[in-house]
Amino acid sequence: MxxxxxxxxxxxxxxxxxxxxxxxxxxxxxxxxxVNHRLSLLDASEDHLKTYREMVKERGADGIWRSLPSTQLIRQWYTQSGVKFDPRRFALYGILGAVLVWLAVQFLIPSNLVRVPVFVANCLLIPIVFVWRTRTSRIRTFTLKLPEALDVANRSLAAGHPLPAAISLVAREMPDPVGTEFGLLSDELTYGTTLDDALVNLSRRVGAEDLSLLAIALSVQAGTGGNLVEILQNLSKTLRDRAMLKAKVKAISSEGRITAIFMSVYPFLLYAMIKVLSPTYFDPVWASGYGTTIVAALVAIMAVGNVILYKMVNFEY
Structure with a gap:
C-alpha cells in the first residue's frame, strides 16, 4: 500500500x-x-521609411506589380497571403517538393503518358494551393481580430486622441496580422497618403470583406462628420454578430463538409492502398490502352461532383 x-x-x-x-x-x-512583424523590424532599424518600403516590397504590394495585368491576380493573392519571398528557401522547397511529387507519381501511375502531365500539374498546383490556403487562414485570423482592434481604437478616440494616433496604437498593441497591417496603414497616413487611398490599399493587401465596411464608415464620417466612437462601436458589434453567425453556420454544416472532403479523398486513398497491397492489380487497365481515357473521365466526373458538394455545404451570408 x-x-x-x-x-x-x-x-x-x-x-x-x-x-x-x-x-x-x-x-x-x-x-x-x-510582437508583430513590423515592430520587430522597427526594433532592428530606426529608419521607418526604409522599413515601410522593404515591407511593402517583400509582400509584393509595391506599385510595379500593379501595372502588370497578367500577374495582378496572382500577385494580389500572394500579397494577401502574407508570405515573405525568400529565393533560397523557395528553391530548396521547390526542388524537394518536385522530387517527392515525382516519386509519388512514379509509384502510383505506371504509364509515362500520364506521369508527366500529372507531375507538371501537381508542381504548378501545390504552390497555388499553399498560397490560397495561407491567404484564407490569414484573412480568417484578421477578421476575428478586427473587432478587438476597433475596440482598441475606440478607447484611444474616447481618450481624445486623433484617428491617426488611434491607428498607431492598434499597430503597437495588436499581434499579426492586424498589427502589421494597421502599422502599414499608419505609415501611409504619416507619409502623406489620404485616408481613403490608405484604406483602399489596406483592403487590397488584406482581402477581408469586413474591411470594406470599415473603409465606408471612416470615409463617410470624414466627409459628413458624426460621432466616430459610436460609429466604430456599432461596427465592432456588427462584425462580432456576423462572426458569430458564421460560426453557427459552420457548425451546422460541419457534417456535410467532412462528408464532402471524405468522399473527395477516398477514391485516391483506396487506389493507393490497393497499389501498395497488390502492385499488379491495375496492370490490366493500363495494358488495355484505355487507362488514360478511363482516368480522365473519372477525374472529370469527380470534379463535377466536388463542385456540387462545395455548393451544397458552403453558404453565402
Whole structure:
C-alpha cells in the first residue's frame, strides 16, 4: 500500500512538472507572437521609411506589380497571403517538393503518358494551393481580430486622441496580422497618403470583406462628420454578430463538409492502398490502352461532383 502511494505521488509530481513546463513554454511562445512583424523590424532599424518600403516590397504590394495585368491576380493573392519571398528557401522547397511529387507519381501511375502531365500539374498546383490556403487562414485570423482592434481604437478616440494616433496604437498593441497591417496603414497616413487611398490599399493587401465596411464608415464620417466612437462601436458589434453567425453556420454544416472532403479523398486513398497491397492489380487497365481515357473521365466526373458538394455545404451570408 505504501509503495502504491509512493508511485501515485511520483506520478502526480511528474504530471505537475510536465504541466508547468508546458504552460511556461506556451506562455513564452504566446508572448513572442504578441510582437508583430513590423515592430520587430522597427526594433532592428530606426529608419521607418526604409522599413515601410522593404515591407511593402517583400509582400509584393509595391506599385510595379500593379501595372502588370497578367500577374495582378496572382500577385494580389500572394500579397494577401502574407508570405515573405525568400529565393533560397523557395528553391530548396521547390526542388524537394518536385522530387517527392515525382516519386509519388512514379509509384502510383505506371504509364509515362500520364506521369508527366500529372507531375507538371501537381508542381504548378501545390504552390497555388499553399498560397490560397495561407491567404484564407490569414484573412480568417484578421477578421476575428478586427473587432478587438476597433475596440482598441475606440478607447484611444474616447481618450481624445486623433484617428491617426488611434491607428498607431492598434499597430503597437495588436499581434499579426492586424498589427502589421494597421502599422502599414499608419505609415501611409504619416507619409502623406489620404485616408481613403490608405484604406483602399489596406483592403487590397488584406482581402477581408469586413474591411470594406470599415473603409465606408471612416470615409463617410470624414466627409459628413458624426460621432466616430459610436460609429466604430456599432461596427465592432456588427462584425462580432456576423462572426458569430458564421460560426453557427459552420457548425451546422460541419457534417456535410467532412462528408464532402471524405468522399473527395477516398477514391485516391483506396487506389493507393490497393497499389501498395497488390502492385499488379491495375496492370490490366493500363495494358488495355484505355487507362488514360478511363482516368480522365473519372477525374472529370469527380470534379463535377466536388463542385456540387462545395455548393451544397458552403453558404453565402
Amino acid at each position: 505504501t509503495l502504491l502511494l509512493l508511485y501515485a505521488a511520483v506520478f502526480i509530481a511528474s504530471l505537475i512538472a510536465v504541466d508547468t513546463l508546458l504552460r511556461s513554454f506556451f506562455r513564452k511562445s504566446e508572448r513572442r507572437r504578441a
